[in-house]
Amino acid sequence: MRADLLLALLLAAPALRAGDLGSELTFARRRGVEFQVFAGSGPRVVYDSGPSDVPDGDWDTLLIQGEMPDPSLRFAASRPGAAEVWVELQIHRFPNGRFWAKGRFRKGAGGLRLRAVDDGAKTDHEVALYGAEVFAEGPDVSTTPAAPSRGPMDPGAVSPPVHGRAEWRALPPTNPLSPDPLPWRITLHHSDGRYTTSLADSLDETRFIQDFHQNGRKWSDIAYHFVVDPLGNIIEGRPLETLGAHTLNNNEGNVGIVLLGAYHAPKNDKPTAAQLAAVGTLGRYLVRRFGIDPASLKGHRDYKQTDCPGDLAYTTLAELRRAFGSDPAPAHPARKKRMVAAAPTEPYGEGVSLPLSGGEGPDWDQRARNSAASPSATR
Ligand SMILES: [Zn+2]
Incomplete structure (x- = not known):
């Protein structure tokens, strides 16, 4: 009875996209990168990734995240090819320097090249790029999960302290x-x-x-x-x-x-x-x-x-x-x-x-x- 109710709830729930997205992007098989930015007048290119490794599948979106202590930085990326078109990434930076940035491209396969441009940092600092990923917006293809093997359930089990x-x-x-x-x-x-x-x-x-x-x-x-x-x-x-x-x-x-x-x-x-x-x-x-x-x-x-x-x-x-x-x-x-x-x-x-x-x-x-x-x- 309860299982029926739960199943009904699950079926009634709106179909939402859920999943972790496409491929991690690497450069010469390396992921994260750090680079120095020196105070001075911009704009100038302070980082150039060179061609990335080629990720699996088609993609249309690039998403990167890391830390930039000074908000003077911009990122742009281009697909290697005959016409070099640089797409400016939209940056979302938190006051503590954590940031993510995103760019949309025409859907297709292949790698890309990433650049950081400094518009005039006020202090010398180091920028960290923790990760980059490419993906195509699309539905999560949920598989039917295998029947779980489950032990006895204890509704009275006490949770450890959790910060809500x-x-x-x-x-x-x-x-x-x-x-x-x-x-x-x-x-x-x-x-x-x-x-x-x-x-x-x-x-x-x-x-x-x-x-x-x-x-x-x-x-x-x-x-x-x-x-x-x-x-x-x-x-x-x-x-x-x-x-x-x-x-x-x-x-x-x-x-x-x-x-x-x-x-x-x-x-x-x-x-x-x-x-x-x-x-x-x-x-x-x-x-x-x-x-x-x-x-x-x-x-x-x-x-x-x-x-x-x-x-x-x-x-x-x-x-x-x-x-x-x-x-x-x-x-x-x-x-x-x-x-x-x-x-x-x-x-x-x-x-x-x-x-x-x-x-x-x-x-x-x-x-x-x-x-x-x-x-x-x-x-
Ligand atoms: Zn994970």
């Missing part, structure tokens, strides 16, 4: 999100962005990602359900139990967790112990709450050609699956309160004892009740 959407001043979704109430798998990503060093920085970065996804990629909301920063803070993304947009053609039943940072060459940020402990705690909660098989945890690259979540995060998956499956305390109703009040330190990984993410204990119960009472509040 209000804390990062989330904007509402641009379209109603589709319900996806019974997740059965989990996928790990990296943001390929800033490796944050404070909660405030992480909340800003989460807001940047939402803007990048809503206005750069034209998605309804931030793609992921959870954001975990290097300090071990867990931040709410799009509401749990709504369909994510993080794994193209494989979003159904898929909880998306993103690590803030770029865990791949050339940046090679490293997952921290606190961060892995937080993901472990979060995963353990999801496993209990929805009966998810810990073995269902995968990296984004297990679904499509991408570096995501980066080599340095990908190698933690086996440890994380073990952490997701560890169950030190029986799920007994009488014990739940005590488990929240004094979360035990659990053995983790190679015999190392990592702290569970701490924080807002008493507040969390109230927040969990509030969000349970109004699941559609953020739609």
Whole structure:
């Protein structure tokens, strides 16, 4: 009966585009790049990528993101060919320097060449380009997910502390999100962005990602359900139990967790112990709450050609699956309160004892009740 209702809800939901987009763009097989800009009079070209590698498939849109401390920079790109036409990218820059920029081209295959032009920087500074991608606007081709193997579900499972959407001043979704109430798998990503060093920085970065996804990629909301920063803070993304947009053609039943940072060459940020402990705690909660098989945890690259979540995060998956499956305390109703009040330190990984993410204990119960009472509040 309940399953019928859920199915009806799913079928009634508007067909929304959801997915991560096309191909990561590389230059001589390299992704991110950094370059210096010196103060002086412009305009002058301060970066020229040369021809990119040739991405898969046809594309009509280029999207880049990175950090520019000084707003004096412009980007333009052209397709190599007989007629060199430079398309100026539209830049969206946040006050902290994070930016994304987008350009539209005639649809077709092949690579491109990217330039940065300085219009007169006031100070010497370094610009970081974290990532570039090309894609063609088009529908997500959802596959029918395999029948999930599901363990017992515990609706009383207690979530670890999560910094809610209000804390990062989330904007509402641009379209109603589709319900996806019974997740059965989990996928790990990296943001390929800033490796944050404070909660405030992480909340800003989460807001940047939402803007990048809503206005750069034209998605309804931030793609992921959870954001975990290097300090071990867990931040709410799009509401749990709504369909994510993080794994193209494989979003159904898929909880998306993103690590803030770029865990791949050339940046090679490293997952921290606190961060892995937080993901472990979060995963353990999801496993209990929805009966998810810990073995269902995968990296984004297990679904499509991408570096995501980066080599340095990908190698933690086996440890994380073990952490997701560890169950030190029986799920007994009488014990739940005590488990929240004094979360035990659990053995983790190679015999190392990592702290569970701490924080807002008493507040969390109230927040969990509030969000349970109004699941559609953020739609
Ligand atoms: Zn990813």
